[in-house]
Amino acid sequence: MNRATETSPPRSLLPISRHRMIGFCVLLALFEWITYVGSDLVMPAMLDVVADLHATPQHVPTALNAYLLGGVAFQWLIGPLADRFGRRPVLLAGVLLFAVSFLITPAITHIQAFNLLRFVQGVGLGFVVVVSYPILQEAFHETDAVRLMALLANIALLSPLLGPLMGGVLLNWLSWRELFISIGGLALLVMVGLWRYLPETIGVRRTDGTMLQPVPLCLRDMAGNYLRLLRQPRFMQGSLALGLLSVPLIAWIGIAPVLMMEHAGWSMMSYGLGQLPIFGGLIIGNLALHQLAGKYALPQLIRYACWPILAGLIGGWLAALGGGGLPTLLVSLSLYAFGMGICNASLYRLTLFADDGAKGSVAAMLGMVSVATIGLGSSLLAHLGAGDSPAAFVSGALLAASLALPLLWRLLKPAPLAMASP
Numbered sequence: 001m002n003r004a005t006e007t008s009p010p011r012s013l014l015p016i017s018r019h020r021m022i023g024f025c026v027l028l029a030l031f032e033w034i035t036y037v038g039s040d041l042v043m044p045a046m047l048d049v050v051a052d053l054h055a056t057p058q059h060v061p062t063a064l065n066a067y068l069l070g071g072v073a074f075q076w077l078i079g080p081l082a083d084r085f086g087r088r089p090v091l092l093a094g095v096l097l098f099a100v101s102f103l104i105t106p107a108i109t110h111i112q113a114f115n116l117l118r119f120v121q122g123v124g125l126g127f128v129v130v131v132s133y134p135i136l137q138e139a140f141h142e143t144d145a146v147r148l149m150a151l152l153a154n155i156a157l158l159s160p161l162l163g164p165l166m167g168g169v170l171l172n173w174l175s176w177r178e179l180f181i182s183i184g185g186l187a188l189l190v191m192v193g194l195w196r197y198l199p200e201t202i203g204v205r206r207t208d209g210t211m212l213q214p215v216p217l218c219l220r221d222m223a224g225n226y227l228r229l230l231r232q233p234r235f236m237q238g239s240l241a242l243g244l245l246s247v248p249l250i251a252w253i254g255i256a257p258v259l260m261m262e263h264a265g266w267s268m269m270s271y272g273l274g275q276l277p278i279f280g281g282l283i284i285g286n287l288a289l290h291q292l293a294g295k296y297a298l299p300q301l302i303r304y305a306c307w308p309i310l311a312g313l314i315g316g317w318l319a320a321l322g323g324g325g326l327p328t329l330l331v332s333l334s335l336y337a338f339g340m341g342i343c344n345a346s347l348y349r350l351t352l353f354a355d356d357g358a359k360g361s362v363a364a365m366l367g368m369v370s371v372a373t374i375g376l377g378s379s380l381l382a383h384l385g386a387g388d389s390p391a392a393f394v395s396g397a398l399l400a401a402s403l404a405l406p407l408l409w410r411l412l413k414p415a416p417l418a419m420a421s422p
Helices: 003-007 018-040 043-052 059-073 075-085 087-103 111-139 142-170 176-197 219-230 233-263 268-292 298-321 326-352 359-383 390-412
Strands: none
Touching (some): 018 059, 018 087, 018 111, 043 059, 043 176, 059 075, 059 111, 059 359, 075 087, 075 111, 075 219, 075 359, 087 111, 087 176, 111 142, 111 326, 142 268, 142 326, 219 233, 219 359, 233 326, 233 390, 268 298, 268 326, 298 326, 326 359, 326 390, 359 390
16 A cells, blocks of 8 residues: 555545535534533533532432433434434434433423433434444545544543533533533534535445445344344454453543542542543554554554553553552553554444444444443442452453453454365
């Protein structure tokens, strides 16, 4: 591959102008960012919310869990709807639902209604996974799609990096109700932009001569398709591996406040600054992927990424056994995060196209399997005491990542050549 090909700007497979291509990519990134901001920016306001609604602080994690549950609850339906009616109308409906649910939240007066609306708002996460991601995969060639996914991931990572800090600052001038209105208004503006720029990928003749046909909506066919995917070895290997490799990062987000502030006595500011190397590692890994995607095939990129992932976790585990504290753990997790920045988009693309089925349904099952794996793994680590010490956490994190290795070995193993018939 020549250098011009490696560094050339992305070209869409859809018959649209470059101006429109850039517009819809930026707007998809903004919508993904807003769905994460809907959790991270709101968290600093939650104590004000429960006090204003005369509820106990126990509702703070309840509201967060409702938001996350909404993200996975309807992926099974959103995917087939997008395969049948097209990506554009389904995504526009999802953005509108997300915006309206935020705009009406200030009118509620009971915590139960607030938690219900948090669930509805979380459904927006499902539209990102099941509709936005397939649009990018279908609109671009493999290399360009992987690069764009990596860049979008960098934008999304600004939410956990800056969301809590921004929320705390904004609450100096805004009430929690005004904060929800601001997020809803921003989502509404994004919806208007998507209505203007978002192309359709279903039923449209692409520049390579192919056309993705609508898939009839039938509950029996949906169930049969999902069962078939559960029996598809390569798809399940990729989905489970993606979830297992992500467990250390997601578990860290939930356990870090306990380890750093409650046990180690770090301040809120020190806790926030301590996250910068880890999410910075993810961003650097995504930028590295952007440069490497045109030079190496996806399986090779995933193999390369496994080295820093395992080196970081094994190094952290050995250091913890030797008495290393939180600073050593942060360094090791930063190296792990760098590897994940290279691996995540590559493994997602490889898994999504491991099956020839309609990509809305495939993306839905991929999201459900990987998110369920992450949720189960993170909960299990917390239940087993991963928040007790850095050694306990990194031991559980290393175990989760190690379980992904045999799955990746099978997924990346070259398929045997078919024997020619005599």
